[in-house]
Amino acid sequence: MILCVALNPALDITHHVPGADWAGVNRPSQVRDRPGGKGLNVARVLRALGADVLVLGLAGGAAGDEIRAGLEAAGVPSRFTPIAGATRRTFTVVDRVRGQSASFHEPGPGVAAGEWAEFIVAYEKCLAGCAAAAFSGSLPAGVPEDAYADLTGRAVAAGVPVLLDTHGEALLRGAAAGPAIVKPNLAELEAATGLELSLPDGSADHQAVARAARRLRGAGPEAAVVTLGPAGLWASTRCGTWRAVPPAPVAGNPVGAGDAVAAGLVHGLVTGRPWEERLRHAVALGSAAVAAPAAGEFRPEDYEAALAGVVVTQEADG
């Protein structure tokens, strides 16, 4: 079983409003509610790949109840530690006529010390027998800054490999606790290492990325996989360094593409794929996710088509 930790999930509400009036009253043509946030996207992609997953997280209020019910309806098992605060919502207005969309992200709830302690108990119970654990997203207020380091340490002690996908202080502290993989994007890697990673034309400076990834890996994790958007992945691992490039730029919704990559990496880890294959699948899942309308989803035919076109090359390690 793969444990997907979602400490700050969200209820994603989407209104489709053709020709929105930003200074008046609108009547959306379509309304959609959906459990969201990075951890749940990873879990959904893993579930679609046929993996046995369990979502573990914190949830409260009406949005928390909706998330529980939505995951159950989608066949994704979950166990949320109840919190007194209300789980956040994201509200997105999609105007297809203007090709414009606006999002409004509520602040997450505060988590009490006792609630966090309760989560840790639930987490420890689930660790035994896990094939891997994925930690994704930001930490809600009230949760200690070293929460991912703590969770990673407990997993490592239990022999469970960890993928960590977060940023800032939580990434730096978590990386030091020895996860199998950290998966920053370019901006997150830049912030974590203080290195300038873009060329004047806006594209990634691969030499600098190689150095930064190696430096981050030196801080504790066994591998650092950097998502470069449409340019694919850069992976610095104990077994070598690779670049994986998708077949062609895909038009669509990049939200959740990084989560599909994370799911591909964890899936490759638990199925024992060698790094080159793991990266090939992760990039293909990322491309298929961009083509899908909603985060955490992909069409198997897009995945297979992308898989055939991904180019993985071994590189010099910075």
Added chain:
Amino acid sequence: MILCVALNPALDITHHVPGADWAGVNRPSQVRDRPGGKGLNVARVLRALGADVLVLGLAGGAAGDEIRAGLEAAGVPSRFTPIAGATRRTFTVVDRVRGQSASFHEPGPGVAAGEWAEFIVAYEKCLAGCAAAAFSGSLPAGVPEDAYADLTGRAVAAGVPVLLDTHGEALLRGAAAGPAIVKPNLAELEAATGLELSLPDGSADHQAVARAARRLRGAGPEAAVVTLGPAGLWASTRCGTWRAVPPAPVAGNPVGAGDAVAAGLVHGLVTGRPWEERLRHAVALGSAAVAAPAAGEFRPEDYEAALAGVVVTQEADG
């Protein structure tokens, strides 16, 4: 007790976003959830006036649960017949920097015939011992078009006077069932009578309003009270015709002002105020409601100040 019927309530979600980006991601500085819809606004104003109220309505889904909890927290007793459909939400983004706000109103849920039959049973049980009943707002899909006529007929049979605040077919059919008061606004009266009621400068044509109100009253209700926005009220009753004008235009939020007027009219009805006093209080409540930030609220000092300045004049009846 005053029965406030809310067949299509809403959960009103407000995000305050200074300098909103209508094509990007925003982080609201303040989030507020609140039971909404016309029926609940009337109930809240009546409750603030010290009246004994009971909200009766239809509610379902997570938003329905939040409305129940929100009314309980506000000390407004309610009894909602559960429905399988999800109660609608309205979502409003307020940008105080630009002085702009955008609203997104979800469609209401569909109501099954069995659910409507259950509501009628609950309604009949509550009618006995009621001092008055107020019916406000649109009908949700699935509820018969003559729903307000049916509810009015049952109330009249039980000796309970009714205030009806709706529009279109529901207003026309409901008016014929003999409510004590119908309370259209200018546009609703225009639609109901087919008469042109505005002068070329956009203000109300009082002679035409007088004719239209008398005509609507001729269709069944004992009184037709027309809200004219900042120009106050026009009342065509069995006892005479009056115009009630607020002291001065008030800056603020006109949403819910009509509901405050409705509450004032029902309150005056049950407390036995003569028409002139009833209208004076209703106009003052409407003005105080405009000055309050949220629909269904008013500050007692605004109400009292407005009360002193309202001018009520008897008019010729069309």
